Amino acid sequence: MSAGHHADTKEHGHADHGVDHGTLRGYLTGFGLSVVLTAIPFWLVMSNALGNQMASAIAIMAFAVVQIVVHMVFFLHMNTRSESGWTMMALIFTLILVVIALTGSLWVMYHLNINMMPGHDMSQMP
Amino acid sequence: MDLAHDVSDDTIFHLEDDHGHAESGSSTMLGFWIYLMSDCLIFAMLFAVYGVLGGNYAAGPAPKDLFDLPLVALNTTMLLLSSITYGFAILEMAKGRVRSMQMWLVITGLFGLAFLGIELYEFAHLIHEGATPQRSGFLSSFFTLVGTHGLHVTFGLVWLVVLMVQVSRHGLIAANQRRLMCLSMFWHFLDVIWIGVFTFVYLMGMLR
Numbered sequence: 057m058s059a060g061h062h063a064d065t066k067e068h069g070h071a072d073h074g075v076d077h078g079t080l081r082g083y084l085t086g087f088g089l090s091v092v093l094t095a096i097p098f099w100l101v102m103s104n105a106l107g108n109q110m111a112s113a114i115a116i117m118a119f120a121v122v123q124i125v126v127h128m129v130f131f132l133h134m135n136t137r138s139e140s141g142w143t144m145m146a147l148i149f150t151l152i153l154v155v156i157a158l159t160g161s162l163w164v165m166y167h168l169n170i171n172m173m174p175g176h177d178m179s180q181m182p
Numbered sequence: 183m184d185l186a187h188d189v190s191d192d193t194i195f196h197l198e199d200d201h202g203h204a205e206s207g208s209s210t211m212l213g214f215w216i217y218l219m220s221d222c223l224i225f226a227m228l229f230a231v232y233g234v235l236g237g238n239y240a241a242g243p244a245p246k247d248l249f250d251l252p253l254v255a256l257n258t259t260m261l262l263l264s265s266i267t268y269g270f271a272i273l274e275m276a277k278g279r280v281r282s283m284q285m286w287l288v289i290t291g292l293f294g295l296a297f298l299g300i301e302l303y304e305f306a307h308l309i310h311e312g313a314t315p316q317r318s319g320f321l322s323s324f325f326t327l328v329g330t331h332g333l334h335v336t337f338g339l340v341w342l343v344v345l346m347v348q349v350s351r352h353g354l355i356a357a358n359q360r361r362l363m364c365l366s367m368f369w370h371f372l373d374v375i376w377i378g379v380f381t382f383v384y385l386m387g388m389l390r
Contacts, residue, residue, distance in 0.1 A: 150223060
């Protein structure tokens with residue numbers, strides 16, 4: 057039991073010292089992917105290839121999400137192992153807060169705008 | 183008796199281990215990551231403000247009248263190139279080649295400067311056309327969001343120059359390597375934020 061424990065701690069120490077610098081292959085893959093993922097949404101909007109604003113909007117948002125993931129993995133070296141998973145935990149927590157703040161703000165303010173439209177008879181309100 | 187001995191052995195080992203952690207500064211990366219996450223929240227709030235106010239033109243210019251997509255594409259290219267060149271600098275740092283690392287850092291700085299120059303040119307152009315931050319809710323939130331990102335890039339460049347001086351004076355000591363890794367995270371993080379900016383502000387603005 058004692059030996060197993062020692063081996064664990066050693067491995068842990070090694071992981072801490074070996075900071076993930078990435079590889080040339082990783083950076084080039086990430087760069088290639090992000091060039092493609094940037095070029096396509098710009099082309100979609102500039103040429104109006106889809107001919108439909110809603111479809112274009114959804115497509116470019118999807119490309120943005122994929123590109124953010126690509127940057128996180130290839131440039132920021134995100135994984136579930138670094139710092140015993142705490143970076144991933146912090147990221148997930150932040151994403152939850154971001155989603156709550158963004159959807160909450162947009163949802164509430166959208167309905168506020170609709171209810172404050174001229175033509176809405178406010179004199180009938182209690 | 184044997185068990186008690188085992189436990190005390192382990193305790194001493196962990197204490198020494200913890201001590202080593204504090205000295206090597208290996209928790210810096212996690213701490214810096216948490217700072218980046220808090221910065222991410224600032225940008226999320228600014229995106230939310232832009233999402234709410236972005237359609238309030240106050241009879242002023244709309245995104246379609248103002249934005250120049252080829253210029254934004256050029257800007258995006260500059261930031262993307264600076265990201266990959268910083269990656270090359272980190273690879274050279276891992277190999278211990280100081281000179282070529284410094285060269286890649288200079289190239290990264292030049293791309294960063296090009297990005298800032300193009301952004302300031304765009305801002306100057308907008309203000310010259312009367313599209314100032316005071317003009318409408320859309321423009322206030324636009325300048326706040328994009329300006330905050332630009333300010334981050336500016337401070338990233340200051341940090342980059344400071345680190346280049348540090349490395350030239352003290353070499354690639356452990357502390358400098360740690361600082362370069364922190365700036366690496368900061369720089370790539372700004373690129374991630376820019377993906378959000380060009381998608382939600384510029385591209386979506388042209389679709390509206």
